[in-house]
Amino acid sequence: MKRTGRRRSSVWDCFEQVGNFVRCMKCDATLKYCGGATSSMMNHMSRHHPSTAPSDEDEKPVICTVQCIEEESAANSDIMQVAIMSPNMNTTTNLSERDYGERKRLKRSSVWDIFIKVDEEVHCTMCDTKLKYRSSTTSMMYHIKNKHPDTMPNDGGSVATHAEVTELISRMIEKDMLPINVVSGDGFRELLAYTVHHYKIPSAADITRLIEGHFHEKVEELVVQLGKVEKLALTADLWTALPFQRYITVFCSFITEDWQGRYAVLQTHKLPSDSHTTTDSVTERLLSTVQTWGIAGKVTACIHNSTRGVSAPHAFVRVTWDYATCFATTLQLAVSDGLSEDLVRIIVAAGKLVKHFNHGLLASNALELKQVQMCLPQHKLIQSCKARWDTICDMFERLLEQRWAIKAVLSDRTITNRQEAQTLEIEDDCWQIIENFTPVLATLKWATTIISAETEVSISNIYPITFSLIQTHLVPKDNDVEQVSEFKMKVQDSLRNHMEVDSNDLASKPALIASMLDPRHKHLSFLTPTGRLAAKVKLHELVSKLDVLTTTVGPKEEQQEILVTPEISQVAMPSQLRSDTKNTMMLLLGDNYSSSYATDSEAQVDYYLRDIAPSLDINPLEWWRLNGPRFPKLATLARHYLCVPGVSLPSLLSEAGQSFATMRTRLSPEHVDMMIFVNRNV
Numbered sequence: 001m002k003r004t005g006r007r008r009s010s011v012w013d014c015f016e017q018v019g020n021f022v023r024c025m026k027c028d029a030t031l032k033y034c035g036g037a038t039s040s041m042m043n044h045m046s047r048h049h050p051s052t053a054p055s056d057e058d059e060k061p062v063i064c065t066v067q068c069i070e071e072e073s074a075a076n077s078d079i080m081q082v083a084i085m086s087p088n089m090n091t092t093t094n095l096s097e098r099d100y101g102e103r104k105r106l107k108r109s110s111v112w113d114i115f116i117k118v119d120e121e122v123h124c125t126m127c128d129t130k131l132k133y134r135s136s137t138t139s140m141m142y143h144i145k146n147k148h149p150d151t152m153p154n155d156g157g158s159v160a161t162h163a164e165v166t167e168l169i170s171r172m173i174e175k176d177m178l179p180i181n182v183v184s185g186d187g188f189r190e191l192l193a194y195t196v197h198h199y200k201i202p203s204a205a206d207i208t209r210l211i212e213g214h215f216h217e218k219v220e221e222l223v224v225q226l227g228k229v230e231k232l233a234l235t236a237d238l239w240t241a242l243p244f245q246r247y248i249t250v251f252c253s254f255i256t257e258d259w260q261g262r263y264a265v266l267q268t269h270k271l272p273s274d275s276h277t278t279t280d281s282v283t284e285r286l287l288s289t290v291q292t293w294g295i296a297g298k299v300t301a302c303i304h305n306s307t308r309g310v311s312a313p314h315a316f317v318r319v320t321w322d323y324a325t326c327f328a329t330t331l332q333l334a335v336s337d338g339l340s341e342d343l344v345r346i347i348v349a350a351g352k353l354v355k356h357f358n359h360g361l362l363a364s365n366a367l368e369l370k371q372v373q374m375c376l377p378q379h380k381l382i383q384s385c386k387a388r389w390d391t392i393c394d395m396f397e398r399l400l401e402q403r404w405a406i407k408a409v410l411s412d413r414t415i416t417n418r419q420e421a422q423t424l425e426i427e428d429d430c431w432q433i434i435e436n437f438t439p440v441l442a443t444l445k446w447a448t449t450i451i452s453a454e455t456e457v458s459i460s461n462i463y464p465i466t467f468s469l470i471q472t473h474l475v476p477k478d479n480d481v482e483q484v485s486e487f488k489m490k491v492q493d494s495l496r497n498h499m500e501v502d503s504n505d506l507a508s509k510p511a512l513i514a515s516m517l518d519p520r521h522k523h524l525s526f527l528t529p530t531g532r533l534a535a536k537v538k539l540h541e542l543v544s545k546l547d548v549l550t551t552t553v554g555p556k557e558e559q560q561e562i563l564v565t566p567e568i569s570q571v572a573m574p575s576q577l578r579s580d581t582k583n584t585m586m587l588l589l590g591d592n593y594s595s596s597y598a599t600d601s602e603a604q605v606d607y608y609l610r611d612i613a614p615s616l617d618i619n620p621l622e623w624w625r626l627n628g629p630r631f632p633k634l635a636t637l638a639r640h641y642l643c644v645p646g647v648s649l650p651s652l653l654s655e656a657g658q659s660f661a662t663m664r665t666r667l668s669p670e671h672v673d674m675m676i677f678v679n680r681n682v
Contacts, residue, residue: 011041014052021116026052029125032112044113047151111140114151126151136161165192166202170210174678177663180204180211180671208671215674218681222264226295229254230636233644234321236286236304238271241665241672246271248282249676250289255643259625261457263645265680266293268673282306283319296320300640301510305329305648322510325498326648327451327462331444334494335389338487343437346430347384347392350399353406353424354381366415370405377401390448393441396434403431436484443473444491451646457620458646460518462511466499467526507534513542514641517634518620519627523613536609543601543633604631 015022015031022033022041026049031040045052115122115131122133122140126148131139138161144151173180181204182188189201226232232254240246247270253263269285282304290296297320305326339347357363358381371378381402384395399406410421426434447465451458474492476485496502506512515521516539524532608631614623620642628635660679667675 009038009042011038011045014045014049015041024048029113030116032116040110040113043110047113109137111137111144114144114148115140124148138164162199165196165199166206167210169202170207170214173207174211174214174675177660177667177675177679179666179668180207181668183207211674211678214678218678222681223293225262225264226252226254226293226298228257229298231300231640231643232295232298233300234266234286234289234302235326235645235648236282236302236306237648238282238304238306239661239664241667244273245669246273247672248285249649250286251649251680252293252295253643253645255621255639259621259628261621261643265677268676270669270672287319301644303645303648324510324644326646327458328448328647330495330498331448332389333498334491335441335444337494338490340483340486340490342483343433343487346426346433349426349430350395350434351384353426354383354395354399356424357381357406357409358383362415363409366409366412367402367405370408371402374405374408376405390441390445393438393445396438396441400435400438433481433483436479436481437487440473440484440488443469457514457518457642459511459644460514460521460620460642462646463499463501463509463515464521464526466495466501470495470501471526506531507538510641510644511646513538513637514644517638517641519611519614519623520616520618520620521613522609536605539637540602540605542637543605546633546636547601601633604633607631608634 014025016025017033018030020033021030023030024041024044029044029048031044033040114126115124117123117133120133121130123130124140124143124147129143129147131143169183172178173182183202184204192199192201232252235251235253237249237251238246239249247268249268250266251263252266253261255261267285267289269288271281271285286302290299299319299321301322301324302319303324303326305328357367367381368378370376379398379401382391382394382398384391407425410416410425416424447469450456450461450465470492474488474495476488480488500506500509512524512535515524516535524535527535620638624635624638624642628638664672664676
């Protein structure tokens with residue numbers, strides 16, 4: 001190292017040089033020392049010892065001939081440039097003496113204030129962590145961010161490589177379901193050019209190849225999972241994108257060997273753009289999906305959200321599974337059937353009132369002031385959505401909460417003029433209807449919430465909840481106003497019709513079979529004695545079919561599982577007979593002589609039905625995980641039927657699901673299948 005014409009910096013009062021490093025005499029921190037530069041030492045002092053940091057006034061800008069002692073790649077951008085130019089020198093002349101590669105090499109990242117390089121590794125001076133070093137400071141930056149956030153460097157440098165940035169862009173497009181050609185947009189390119197220097201922005205084709213790679217990886221994982229599954233259920237979610245593009249997304253749900261519920265997207269098909277989706281077109285897509293994934297013979301049932309007869313009788317000729325309508329769709333139809341003209345008029349008037357307060361600045365501010373004066377919750381009014389009836393309940397609940405604050409604002413002529421107030425005000429008898437109607441809607445909303453729980457078994461709750469609504473919650477009361485009593489009766493009739501509760505074939509419905517296989521509902525107390533007997537006969541029939549199938553597939557294995565022949569050496573000797581009487585009796589009469597573990601199929605059903613039902617707050621899958629060995633045949637059936645969801649797509653009824661439903665409408669037809677697959681199969 002050659003130093004000429006340079007005055008000694010005052011930072012050397014705090015540091016001493018040790019070979020190629022410098023050591024802080026205040027905290028013993030070791031820093032890389034390269035080419036006479038004191039910048040890293042000055043940064044260290046200002047960050048860790050600000051009270052004693054040197055002013056550096058005595059260090060005048062002079063020319064320093066620098067020879068870096070570290071043998072690293074010229075492409076390394078992690079070393080700070082230390083060549084200091086004198087103001088009176090010709091800048092062009094000086095720059096010509098150094099090529100661009102050397103100047104880039106001398107740019108130093110502040111992570112080197114915390115790390116030191118030892119051979120092919122870097123060592124953290126704060127916690128002794130050792131990391132591999134390959135000409136990049138990314139791993140060091142992540143280490144500091146996670147382990148030492150208080151000392152996180154802020155040098156404005158990029159912490160990600162070109163490949164990492166490109167990977168993050170592809171993940172962003174997958175998570176937010178953006179069109180792939182977003183990378184071609186001028187605004188996106190300007191943003192990246194400003195934030196990530198020297199970054200070559202990838203083309204749409206490059207991003208497509210990355211996402212296709214993620215897609216194929218997830219396909220391989222799902223194929224392995226489905227290969228281990230004995231039975232699964234399908235859900236057919238029919239939806240529309242603009243402009244007038246109709247799709248069907250096929251999901252599958254199943255229960256793993258350790259009794260964990262899982263669901264995954266299989267495929268998204270584009271449907272004909274005509275106004276009517278035929279049964280044949282939907283069935284064709286379902287059969288194609290089953291064939292593609294090799295799950296023929298494994299499907300128990302298919303749940304759909306179509307109101308146009310997907311489960312038409314002739315559809316059963318081509319498929320081997322049962323069809324059932326999404327319960328949320330059924331409840332939507334029932335509520336729509338129950339709304340009279342008077343109720344619709346009140347809903348419209350309430351929506352108009354909410355719109356006035358949510359979109360008018362003067363009215364909104366006045367409402368907030370009245371809420372404070374009346375000690376009411378400072379909540380904003382909720383606007384109902386035509387696509388979701390449950391938002392009517394939310395709107396009415398919030399209006400009832402803020403009723404008197406709303407009336408106060410409407411009666412204040414400095415805020416609302418007389419003509420506008422007369423148009424917006426809701427009459428007292430309408431308020432009474434809203435007050436009487438809201439609890440009924442809230443009960444129906446609770447039912448939808450329970451059935452739509454994504455992490456819970458849902459299909460087994462459908463008929464218990466349906467009968468509870470019909471027999472209890474939708475029965476008109478003496479204090480109900482006329483419009484509400486009429487609504488209850490109409491919803492009752494609609495549920496009876498759509499759920500076929502009076503059908504002679506009710507015991508064969510997948511939802512009722514699932515109720516019997518759910519230990520919480522197995523008593524079927526909501527049915528008549530005749531209905532319970534029919535359901536029990538159906539359960540015996542399913543177990544018998546399972547026995548036949550098991551015998552056909554592997555009679556030897558079944559025989560080996562049941563027959564146990566003790567060895568002669570295991571028989572107790574006469575001298576031990578008195579002390580080992582219990583063990584000897586088990587050898588003579590068999591382990592299952594008085595055991596609750598039933599080997600006979602009919603006995604299993606009887607044992608199961610007589611067993612005490614658990615409380616409603618238990619998870620049925622957890623119950624089967626613990627009790628499955630007691631009822632092995634029924635446990636198999638439980639896996640077959642409890643995997644069926646109650647709705648076509650549970651998450652669509654949540655806020656995140658609504659966001660997903662909106663985002664998927666902007667996907668291009670050529671990428672919609674791949675994008676939904678990688679987005680939903682996390």
